[in-house]
Amino acid sequence: MSKFLNKQLQKLESYTPGEQPQDKRYVKLNTNESPYPPSDNVIKAINEAEIKDLRLYCDPECKILRKTLADCYGVKPENVFLSNGSDDILNFSFMAYGNKGVAFADITYGFYSVFAELYGLETEIIPLKPDFTIDTDRFCGLNKLIVIANPNAPTGIELPLEEIEKIIVSNKESVVLIDEAYVDFGGTSAVSLTEKYDNLLVVATFSKSRSMAGARLGFAVGNKELIMDLEKIKYSTNPYNINRLTQIAGTKAIEENGYYMNNCQKITRTREYTVKELEKLGFRILPSKANFIFAESDKIGGNELYIKLKEKGVLVRHFEKPRISNFNRITIGSQEEMETFILAVKNILGENL
Ligand SMILES: *Cc1c(COP(=O)(O)O)cnc(C)c1O
Numbered sequence: 001m002s003k004f005l006n007k008q009l010q011k012l013e014s015y016t017p018g019e020q021p022q023d024k025r026y027v028k029l030n031t032n033e034s035p036y037p038p039s040d041n042v043i044k045a046i047n048e049a050e051i052k053d054l055r056l057y058c059d060p061e062c063k064i065l066r067k068t069l070a071d072c073y074g075v076k077p078e079n080v081f082l083s084n085g086s087d088d089i090l091n092f093s094f095m096a097y098g099n100k101g102v103a104f105a106d107i108t109y110g111f112y113s114v115f116a117e118l119y120g121l122e123t124e125i126i127p128l129k130p131d132f133t134i135d136t137d138r139f140c141g142l143n144k145l146i147v148i149a150n151p152n153a154p155t156g157i158e159l160p161l162e163e164i165e166k167i168i169v170s171n172k173e174s175v176v177l178i179d180e181a182y183v184d185f186g187g188t189s190a191v192s193l194t195e196k197y198d199n200l201l202v203v204a205t206f207s208k209s210r211s212m213a214g215a216r217l218g219f220a221v222g223n224k225e226l227i228m229d230l231e232k233i234k235y236s237t238n239p240y241n242i243n244r245l246t247q248i249a250g251t252k253a254i255e256e257n258g259y260y261m262n263n264c265q266k267i268t269r270t271r272e273y274t275v276k277e278l279e280k281l282g283f284r285i286l287p288s289k290a291n292f293i294f295a296e297s298d299k300i301g302g303n304e305l306y307i308k309l310k311e312k313g314v315l316v317r318h319f320e321k322p323r324i325s326n327f328n329r330i331t332i333g334s335q336e337e338m339e340t341f342i343l344a345v346k347n348i349l350g351e352n353l
Contacts, residue, residue: 073191093230101124295328
């Protein structure tokens with residue numbers, strides 16, 4: 001750190017992304033990526049002609065992608081905002097709407113607290129209930145920026161849409177941001193409520209269910225005025241925020257939405273298999289509607305299991321945090337990957353006897 005960095009940033013604790021090790025090939029179950037590749041037509045669309053066109057700027061309005069996405073979600077293009085990964089929308093939203101403070105759960109996506117600190121926002125941390133569900137009542141009537149991941153991460157637990165609606169209705173003077181990064185794995189989207197409520201912003205990503213984590217594409221759906229706020233920040237920071245190849249890949253992916261939704265169903269089935277196998281081994285698993293599960297065992301500590309799995313070439317995510325240090329978050333990969341994972345767990349538990 002240089003002596004020139006401003007005071008606020010000097011003490012900022014930045015986000016720690018999951019490991020992306022390059023030393024060897026792991027069974028990678030630590031960052032919730034899809035085990036399946038993009039669809040054939042996405043791959044074909046990124047062709048030599050498009051690569052040659054990289055000399056040209058991309059469309060800052062993302063007209064084609066925006067229209068395609070709007071049609072898919074049954075909204076108008078003016079209700080859709082596109083970004084370089086959904087983290088960018090979270091960033092913009094904390095910047096735009098956090099002035100009266102922000103509230104989020106104690107156990108949730110780690111980036112929320114980073115953005116709150118980055119913008120020096122007054123922050124209210126609302127503990128999950130003992131069963132790790134969201135405490136709806138405590139989110140009501142705050143009239144601060146409310147941020148809820150639904151399904152939540154890293155628990156995987158879904159908050160029913162009626163509860164979400166209660167929170168929206170009781171916070172009419174502030175924005176309620178629902179982060180739906182994992183909604184395609186069995187959750188219910190709040191997009192249908194965006195027409196009814198001018199304070200609801202739904203945020204989603206192509207990183208998980210649409211196999212495009214490395215292309216960086218996120219989007220928000222909301223009232224036209226909210227979308228204009230986000231556009232204003234975008235045009236004040238980085239108008240060309242989505243590169244040409246990502247715009248093409250994203251459009252094709254939506255045109256072939258069936259392929260991706262089918263993959264989500266495969267992952268959901270593999271999730272149920274994994275849960276059953278882990279339960280047989282005595283694990284407790286929180287009820288997940290995401291492409292990961294959150295599991296603990298009284299036979300082995302969370303950190304120890306994480307380390308021993310890594311030695312065996314399987315990466316999962318461990319958070320050394322109060323309430324959840326005995327858990328690991330395990331991404332659902334392909335059926336074969338999960339069989340490898342289960343075998344590794346069995347071996348580790350066997351060695352521990
Ligand atoms: C992965 C994730 C995101 C960010 O995804 P991007 O890759 O930036 O689109 C946002 N919220 C949650 C809860 C996530 O797990």
